[in-house]
Amino acid sequence: MTGVSEPRAAKKLARPTLAMLPKVSENLSFLYADICRIVQTDTGVCAEVAAGAGSVHRVQIPTASLACLLLGPGTSISAPALATFMRHGTTVVCCGSGGILHYGSTVPESRTTAWLDRQVRAYADDRARMAVARRMYEMRFGEEVEAGIGIERLRALEGQRMRALYRTLATKHGVKPFKRNYDPADWDGQNPVNKALSAGNAALYGVVHSVIAHLGCSPALGFVHSGKQQSFVYDIADLYKARTTIPLAFSLHGAQNPEGRARTQLRTDLRLYKMIPHIVRDIQVLLDPDLQDEDDEGPETASRRWRVVDLWDPSSGAVSGGVNYAGTGD
16 A cells, blocks of 8 residues: 555546547537536536425536536536546536527647647638638538539529528518518517527527537638638538528517527527537538548557647648657767
């Protein structure tokens, strides 16, 4: 037996090593919590929920395998619990009810910059940026885009596609004529469909923003959109509007409070929350179309996962940090 005390030994066992930390593809689980207090106990992190008559019900949270924790309204978290999430590589996001709307996030220092590196390289090169933009349009169209078509033509095709979708939904729900309009200065003067669509899109932006934060990408570096701090958020959200927020908005054309109904229905059905794994994978494929299958990890890729930090090299891209490169003759 050594002279290490039990509390110190338990603390050492609870602290994961770099080799113990799961990669992103192994822990794509997002947990949403609200109206509870998240605390650190002797056995781990748990969520405390009032059970009535002064009693508290505790639910253990699997911190080691959890990718992202979404903290909704009425939630508080203690500093020791937050520190545990950071040690285990879990992103913590403050969000609105039902996981929609993004207020802020805390990304652990162990989170890899691999996806940010891919995003920046593609964003900084016009040809690579155009390739990502084309893949985004192809995801929206559901088919490959003919080679040689410029970005102007892609924008025009997308405009025609959205106009046809609006026309189809307007005919289906008896909303004629309809024109997409968003005027914050005259919110009350807009029709119910536009109100519901604006509210639903805001909810979608929040979920997408949370995913981007978890992957470590920059929400500002967009490929189709540009000039805003949420440009990349708008890029990714546009992939899903045609099958989520737009049909929902037209279905609420006769609602008294369409914007409130849109947010409530999205929260109740958890439509956007269930899309999170698909959003993660779509972003990864957009930034790296040659992405390997999650179960097909070569020895080189596996070894790179456990590097503490890489050093930039203009020829090889990156070399392992924490190594003395002086050589024996120096």
